[in-house]
Amino acid sequence: MLEYCPVPVQSREFKFDYPILITSDEFIDFYAGKGCFIGWYFNYIPIGRKPDIDLMPTPQQRVDRWKRMRAVRMYKPVVLADFWCDGSLVGGGPV
Secondary structure, eight states, rough: OOOOOOOOEEEEEEEEGGGTTTTTTHHHHHHHHTTTTTEEEEOOOOOOOOOGGGGSSSSSHHHHHHHHHHHHHTTSEEEEEEETOHHHHHTTOOO
């Protein structure tokens, strides 16, 4: 059983698991309880020969996740970053 999380939590988001699980208090609390203090969120990016664009989150789903993450940042002891939606926090892309 994992006792400590030495690396940030990374979540790749697909449309079907959006957003209930990966932005839920239970999900964040579980990893924070393991010692994680950074959550790094990515969207599914359709690449390759036959990418399935239906798995991409919709623009509205991305906005909803962004709003939820902003709210969570106010009361959880973790740093959450969204690779695609948090560019405005750092004056450009977060990387």
